[in-house]
Amino acid sequence: MTQALKQHLIDPEICIRCHTCEMTCPIGAIQHNDDNVVVDPDACNFCMDCIPVCPTGSIDEWRVVAQHYSLDDQFGWEELPEQEAINTLSSDAGAEAMDPVVVALLNEAHKGAGGKSRAPKSAAKPAINMYTIKAPATATVQGNFRLTAEGSDTDTRHIILNFEGQTFPVLEGQTIGIIPPGSNTAGNANLPRLYSVSSPRDGERPNFGNVSLTVKRETHGLASNFICDLQAGDTVQVTGPFGSTFLLPEDPDARLLMICTGTGSAPMRAFTMRRERIVGKKPGGMTMIFGARAPEELPYFGPLKKLPVDLLQTHMVFSRLPGTPKEYVQDRMMVERKSIAELLTDNKTYIYVCGLRGMEEGVEKTFNSIAESVGTSWAELRDTMLEQGRYHVETY
Numbered sequence: 001m002t003q004a005l006k007q008h009l010i011d012p013e014i015c016i017r018c019h020t021c022e023m024t025c026p027i028g029a030i031q032h033n034d035d036n037v038v039v040d041p042d043a044c045n046f047c048m049d050c051i052p053v054c055p056t057g058s059i060d061e062w063r064v065v066a067q068h069y070s071l072d073d074q075f076g077w078e079e080l081p082e083q084e085a086i087n088t089l090s091s092d093a094g095a096e097a098m099d100p101v102v103v104a105l106l107n108e109a110h111k112g113a114g115g116k117s118r119a120p121k122s123a124a125k126p127a128i129n130m131y132t133i134k135a136p137a138t139a140t141v142q143g144n145f146r147l148t149a150e151g152s153d154t155d156t157r158h159i160i161l162n163f164e165g166q167t168f169p170v171l172e173g174q175t176i177g178i179i180p181p182g183s184n185t186a187g188n189a190n191l192p193r194l195y196s197v198s199s200p201r202d203g204e205r206p207n208f209g210n211v212s213l214t215v216k217r218e219t220h221g222l223a224s225n226f227i228c229d230l231q232a233g234d235t236v237q238v239t240g241p242f243g244s245t246f247l248l249p250e251d252p253d254a255r256l257l258m259i260c261t262g263t264g265s266a267p268m269r270a271f272t273m274r275r276e277r278i279v280g281k282k283p284g285g286m287t288m289i290f291g292a293r294a295p296e297e298l299p300y301f302g303p304l305k306k307l308p309v310d311l312l313q314t315h316m317v318f319s320r321l322p323g324t325p326k327e328y329v330q331d332r333m334m335v336e337r338k339s340i341a342e343l344l345t346d347n348k349t350y351i352y353v354c355g356l357r358g359m360e361e362g363v364e365k366t367f368n369s370i371a372e373s374v375g376t377s378w379a380e381l382r383d384t385m386l387e388q389g390r391y392h393v394e395t396y
Contacts, residue, residue: 010058315332
């Protein structure tokens with residue numbers, strides 16, 4: 001009999017070497033060399049923390065093996081090996097006849113990982129990984145503006161970068177990497193941190209080659225403090241662009257349901273600005289549920305309220321208003337369940353969820369409840385929407 005072992009792998013053909021998974025892994029199970037990013041089978045505990053942060057889905061690969069692939073094996077790969085033909089009862093059985101024990105291990109490995117998202121069919125083709133750690137782009141800071149009120153507990157900044165003639169095409173929903181200067185405790189250069197672009201593809205100011213970011217200062221955040229302290233005229237090293245699925249459909253009749261918290265508003269701002277610039281007098285078909293603790297901690301609170309209702313239906317949700325019951329985005333979803341149920345039945349609807357990871361469970365449960373109320377299985381609908389590039393989640 002053969003013992004079946006599950007193993008977490010990274011697809012080297014899809015991986016863009018942004019190293020976000022490596023920085024996210026809480027136990028240091030992910031490593032890299034000059035060629036590949038790999039998972040140490042002796043360290044990985046299948047916690048899934050790395051799955052939602054990967055911009056390509058290359059991290060969500062699994063195999064059941066008789067013997068773990070070594071780090072040296074993985075470092076030498078140019079493509080991912082096929083699933084081995086493993087059977088715990090018969091050594092000559094094909095992969096299609098895998099023992100239920102093996103199938104169960106594969107299912108267990110994927111538990112909590114969710115399905116892989118796809119880009120909307122009408123989305124523009126994104127540029128990927130044009131600039132790397134070894135050959136980054138240099139951007140100049142055009143502006144650094146505080147978005148949250150002075151004196152509030154949250155310091156969130158709107159950073160505008162200019163690439164000064166360098167080609168840096170980036171689509172709404174993509175991310176870029178900012179390399180903090182200096183080195184880590186091991187003496188290695190700091191790895192880039194990823195930030196969602198908050199400007200549309202033609203720039204913060206149309207046709208001026210500039211890109212904006214929404215960055216929240218974290219008390220001990222190496223990159224966030226570096227970025228939030230930047231001054232106009234400073235330069236930064238940039239990698240990317242990254243991301244090939246969390247993209248905006250080009251279909252002018254597409255309807256967008258956007259659910260976000262905090263700096264998860266960044267890609268949503270890019271989406272709304274792009275639609276505002278291209279749809280003209282046509283209704284925008286967008287709905288946003290935007291959560292924060294209080295108005296003074298909500299990025300872009302003022303500008304969003306000024307957008308016409310026929311372009312964007314905005315629901316501001318606050319969880320820390322004095323004398324008011326706490327309200328989270330999933331609570332407002334239930335208040336608006338009739339309109340959301342109608343959106344779920346329309347195959348022109350695209351759903352985007354972005355923000356802190358803790359929001360995802362509540363949002364999923366609410367979608368399930370709303371779908372059930374109209375006689376629909378949310379699990380089946382979500383899988384269909386994923387397959388069609390109409391359901392997207394980015395939490396961190």
